[in-house]
Amino acid sequence: MEQAATLVAAIAAFVTALATLRLVKAAKDQLGQQTRSAQEAARLATLWHLEEVWMSPQMLRRRKAAAEAIAANRHDPNSYDLDHVLDFLDMVGFLLRKGIIDKELAWHRFYHPAIHYWLLARGYIEDERKDAPKIWEDYVSLVGRMMELEEATVTEADLEDFLTGERQDF
Numbered sequence: 001m002e003q004a005a006t007l008v009a010a011i012a013a014f015v016t017a018l019a020t021l022r023l024v025k026a027a028k029d030q031l032g033q034q035t036r037s038a039q040e041a042a043r044l045a046t047l048w049h050l051e052e053v054w055m056s057p058q059m060l061r062r063r064k065a066a067a068e069a070i071a072a073n074r075h076d077p078n079s080y081d082l083d084h085v086l087d088f089l090d091m092v093g094f095l096l097r098k099g100i101i102d103k104e105l106a107w108h109r110f111y112h113p114a115i116h117y118w119l120l121a122r123g124y125i126e127d128e129r130k131d132a133p134k135i136w137e138d139y140v141s142l143v144g145r146m147m148e149l150e151e152a153t154v155t156e157a158d159l160e161d162f163l164t165g166e167r168q169d170f
Contacts, residue, residue: 067166093138116162
């Protein structure tokens with residue numbers, strides 16, 4: 001009889017252990033889902049903040065001045081405002097590299113400005129990087145990653161249209 005009681009207790013302990021394992025797995029799965037949801041919310045919040053900065057009056061003025069500098073001298077558009085725009089796009093590339101935003105989110109919002117500024121100021125960027133190879137490193141990477149998603153042909157007319165749009169008063 002004592003053996004039967006021990007066997008029943010062992011079976012009960014085993015069933016309890018299995019139930020506990022299932023509960024732990026369910027809790028782990030739930031925590032994982034909550035973590036993924038929180039990460040996605042953080043990515044979207046970061047994207048919204050980037051959008052807010054990109055469309056801010058100060059950045060619109062800088063973008064306009066940068067576009068004017070490029071239009072005036074495509075081979076050497078050296079301008080504080082252009083540097084600021086490139087720094088912003090470099091930050092987008094940094095956030096992408098760190099996994100804070102993903103490639104699709106970055107592509108969705110920043111493909112056109114990233115590619116167009118790259119094509120318009122590439123000579124200037126490459127010249128600056130000769131003396132300071134780390135400058136705009138994440139922007140260069142961003143452009144490469146954007147082109148992995150969409151390698152569209154950008155014409156000279158497209159570039160002129162982009163510059164015209166950037167020079168508009170908002």
